[in-house]
Amino acid sequence: MAHAHESNxxxxxxxxxxxxxxxxxxxxxxxxxPKALFFNDFLGMNLLNWLxxxxxxxxxxxxxxxxxxxxxxxxxxxxxxxxPLVFLILYLCFIxxxxxxxxxxxxxxxHIKWNF
Numbered sequence: 001m002a003h004a005h006e007s008n009x010x011x012x013x014x015x016x017x018x019x020x021x022x023x024x025x026x027x028x029x030x031x032x033x034p035k036a037l038f039f040n041d042f043l044g045m046n047l048l049n050w051l052x053x054x055x056x057x058x059x060x061x062x063x064x065x066x067x068x069x070x071x072x073x074x075x076x077x078x079x080x081x082x083x084p085l086v087f088l089i090l091y092l093c094f095i096x097x098x099x100x101x102x103x104x105x106x107x108x109x110x111h112i113k114w115n116f
Contacts, residue, residue: 015062025055033048034048049097053090060085060086061082061086
């Protein structure tokens, strides 16, 4: 019984370590904003935004994998849970970024001026 406790503790620390490393990488990229990623566009967004979206999806998947115990399930069931969530996260990011760019363009080039 003690062996199972050690195994779970080790697993929790591994999950914590992996999620911490991914988060630290995101923070470092957010602080330094490398010019190679920030000033290059792909599908209407800069590569830095794509990197953040991909790393966030990786973290969300790993959280579901570890804490919802999806690693023991069959592939079809796992993708029936993960697939819609990945699609909805990507769709939300797309809508927020497109609408944000539109509002920025309206304020920048339109008749409405910045008042804040």
